[in-house]
Amino acid sequence: MNLLITGGCGFIGSHFIEHLLRHHPDYKVVNLDAMTYAAHPQTKEFLQNLAPSRYSFVHGDIGSALVGEIIKTHDIDTIVNFAAESHVDRSILDPGSFVQTNVVGVQNLLYWARKLGNVRFVQVSTDEVYGSLEPSDASFTEHSHLVPSSPYSASKACADLLALSCFRTFRQEIVITRCSNNFGPRQFPEKLLPLVIANALEGKSIPVYGDGRQVRDWIFVADHCKAIDQVMHQGKLGEVYNISSNQEVPNLEIISKILQILDKPASLITFVKDRPAHDRRYALNSNKIRQQLGWVPATGFEEGLSRTIHWYIENSAWWKQLRDKAFFDYYTANYKAKFTPEAKL
Numbered sequence: 001m002n003l004l005i006t007g008g009c010g011f012i013g014s015h016f017i018e019h020l021l022r023h024h025p026d027y028k029v030v031n032l033d034a035m036t037y038a039a040h041p042q043t044k045e046f047l048q049n050l051a052p053s054r055y056s057f058v059h060g061d062i063g064s065a066l067v068g069e070i071i072k073t074h075d076i077d078t079i080v081n082f083a084a085e086s087h088v089d090r091s092i093l094d095p096g097s098f099v100q101t102n103v104v105g106v107q108n109l110l111y112w113a114r115k116l117g118n119v120r121f122v123q124v125s126t127d128e129v130y131g132s133l134e135p136s137d138a139s140f141t142e143h144s145h146l147v148p149s150s151p152y153s154a155s156k157a158c159a160d161l162l163a164l165s166c167f168r169t170f171r172q173e174i175v176i177t178r179c180s181n182n183f184g185p186r187q188f189p190e191k192l193l194p195l196v197i198a199n200a201l202e203g204k205s206i207p208v209y210g211d212g213r214q215v216r217d218w219i220f221v222a223d224h225c226k227a228i229d230q231v232m233h234q235g236k237l238g239e240v241y242n243i244s245s246n247q248e249v250p251n252l253e254i255i256s257k258i259l260q261i262l263d264k265p266a267s268l269i270t271f272v273k274d275r276p277a278h279d280r281r282y283a284l285n286s287n288k289i290r291q292q293l294g295w296v297p298a299t300g301f302e303e304g305l306s307r308t309i310h311w312y313i314e315n316s317a318w319w320k321q322l323r324d325k326a327f328f329d330y331y332t333a334n335y336k337a338k339f340t341p342e343a344k345l
């Protein structure tokens, strides 16, 4: 196969490229990434060294005509789209950039995939498109309504619907995956787990939004990548596949666990003002991919957490470099000014 992977210098995309190069020795991969704040230069180098003869990098935007050039030049037969603005908090500050990449960018990928010979298109989406659950609600299935709460999840829902419309209208080869919250090495330290680990290691306070009883359904990133691989090969066209490890954990419980493992005091926990429209609980039913494609997650929550924490301990230069960048400071300052004035609740 000749694959175009977009957003491959980000967290999940980089793991997926690593997975492809290690498990499919005959596949060739082109990585198109705009190298936004979320992409680490070291990730780019790391991927380049994995399999130099089967991997190439193109610096560019999924919303540009570069997409068509890459498909033609590299005879691409499959696109897997990870490129996105991916953080809910940022989407509240700047919804426009989310619509630009997550909607307009996806429309451009779909256009070129169609124009140049029905290239298979895998859209990597999220459980956040389903909205929020109450504690007693059954978990989301692929038939649940789309009720996104944030500009991020709304832009992802829009892309899913666009892709499905291209399946129906143009018979394009489309499959969609919707996964729960990922964790693992190389995640940008604006997301909960790496932020807690990094702050704890530095003895900094840990901002907990609202009461901290929100629940997320956690999956180790390698399990997500294996699932996307199976959907890409075996998924039924025009279908959606939920991906989750069924590991629901309240935020405060995860934070306490990390502090315990790192032997840091609970006094680092600081309750701050809640995120607007904060989804209370995510829980995802993944029976379809398990029963129809035989996918099973391999990494339990405790094991994944331990591997993740150790990676951040051993790679402090990696996350410190990101946190020291001017844009991150700018963002953090703006974010704090808008939603989390340092005052404790």
Ligand code: NAD
Residues within 6 Å of the ligand: 006, 007, 008, 009, 010, 011, 012, 013, 032, 033, 034, 035, 036, 037, 038, 039, 040, 060, 061, 062, 063, 081, 082, 083, 084, 085, 086, 087, 101, 105, 124, 125, 126, 127, 156, 178, 179, 180, 181, 182, 183, 188
């Ligand atoms: P990330 O923010 O770590 O990485 C995104 C990557 O996309 C970066 O390398 C960035 O440079 C690149 N990018 C951004 N805009 C681009 C553009 N216009 N053109 C080309 N490249 C661009 O994101 P992630 O956490 O790895 O998420 C990857 C995908 O998985 C996203 O689509 C996200 O919605 C989805 N997803 C994420 C999670 C999660 O827990 N992180 C869960 C489910 C689904």
Ligand code: TYD
Residues within 6 Å of the ligand: 087, 088, 089, 128, 181, 190, 191, 192, 193, 195, 207, 208, 209, 212, 214, 215, 216, 251
């Ligand atoms: P996040 O990693 O942003 O993922 P998402 O909002 O897409 O699920 O947040 C995970 C949970 O952690 C969510 O309930 C918000 C909460 N959270 C905090 O309490 N403090 C923080 O500093 C961050 C980044 C998140």
